[in-house]
Amino acid sequence: MKAMSRLNVFACLLVAAVFGPGAHTSQAQNPPPADHPAVTVKGQTHTPRSILARNMGTPEDQTTAFPPHKVVGNIYYVGTRTLSSFLIVTPAGNILIDSTYERNVRTIEKSVTDLGFKFSEVKILLGNHAHGDHQEGDALVKQLTGAQVMVMAEDVPALQAMKPGGKEHPIDRILRDGETVTLGGTTLVAHLTPGHTRGCTTWTTTTQEGGRTYNVVFSCSLRSPAVLTPAIIDEMNRSFRLVRKLPCDVQVGDHPAQYNMYEKHAKLQSGGANPFVDPAGCTVEADIQEALFKAVLAEQQSAARP
Numbered sequence: 001m002k003a004m005s006r007l008n009v010f011a012c013l014l015v016a017a018v019f020g021p022g023a024h025t026s027q028a029q030n031p032p033p034a035d036h037p038a039v040t041v042k043g044q045t046h047t048p049r050s051i052l053a054r055n056m057g058t059p060e061d062q063t064t065a066f067p068p069h070k071v072v073g074n075i076y077y078v079g080t081r082t083l084s085s086f087l088i089v090t091p092a093g094n095i096l097i098d099s100t101y102e103r104n105v106r107t108i109e110k111s112v113t114d115l116g117f118k119f120s121e122v123k124i125l126l127g128n129h130a131h132g133d134h135q136e137g138d139a140l141v142k143q144l145t146g147a148q149v150m151v152m153a154e155d156v157p158a159l160q161a162m163k164p165g166g167k168e169h170p171i172d173r174i175l176r177d178g179e180t181v182t183l184g185g186t187t188l189v190a191h192l193t194p195g196h197t198r199g200c201t202t203w204t205t206t207t208q209e210g211g212r213t214y215n216v217v218f219s220c221s222l223r224s225p226a227v228l229t230p231a232i233i234d235e236m237n238r239s240f241r242l243v244r245k246l247p248c249d250v251q252v253g254d255h256p257a258q259y260n261m262y263e264k265h266a267k268l269q270s271g272g273a274n275p276f277v278d279p280a281g282c283t284v285e286a287d288i289q290e291a292l293f294k295a296v297l298a299e300q301q302s303a304a305r306p
């Protein structure tokens with residue numbers, strides 16, 4: 001108990017130091033992670049706060065379109081500089097993964113249009129996980145396109161609590177681990193990879209390009225919560241095991257930094273092999289996040305010891 005209360009005091013001081021004294025009230029529900037531990041993976045050092053900064057960038061990064069582009073086969077990037085959104089194009093209409101913030105929906109619509117597709121052709125809307133930066137815009141996307149919104153069962157309570165402007169979160173189909181979503185010859189498999197949220201979903205599919213078939217993994221965030229309960233520890237361990245087993249040629253994530261999108265996109269211009277086809281890179285993000293998770297767990301366990 002004593003160790004825990006000392007930790008709490010430290011967390012409050014940290015919040016005040018980083019976000020200013022006024023920040024504590026608004027952050028009290030969901031305190032930012034303390035900026036330790038630090039882990040080094042492949043020569044790069046990461047902390048909880050550096051990961052958050054890497055993922056989110058500035059408010060401007062979160063709302064400014066990144067040049068929309070083809071990732072591989074029928075899969076396109078239509079998100080912002082730091083919040084991913086993917087369009088999967090089929091002859092029967094399109095699938096969108098992640099509406100991101102509601103204020104980004106019109107930006108995503110423009111990226112879809114700039115690629116030569118119609119936003120109204122989005123027939124199915126899927127999500128990465130029930131946090132506002134990935135799924136807050138679902139109601140507006142549904143309003144604009146009429147898309148069917150399909151969500152993982154374990155994320156339903158968190159999504160129902162997400163009501164931008166008072167709008168109910170649309171849910172047309174509730175998915176269970178391993179279920180599939182099919183449209184126009186493309187099938188996506190929903191893998192429950194909880195930990196970051198209860199219903200965090202890793203999507204997998206295959207796509208063709210240049211006469212070859214590629215396994216594509218849309219990773220869910222593996223970023224460990226700051227406080228690990230026994231249930232979350234089990235979930236995280238299960239998720240790390242699962243994602244390492246997925247067949248993968250192309251890995252993308254809910255934030256571009258999770259798959260080095262900027263560097264890969266820059267290589268697109270040189271016209272060589274598709275830089276997004278990178279089997280060796282498929283588990284780099286899992287390596288970083290698992291190292292951080294284990295370090296957070298070790299800290300928590302040593303703090304809990306009398």
Ligand SMILES: [Zn+2]
Pocket residue numbers: 129131196221
């Ligand atoms: Zn999240």
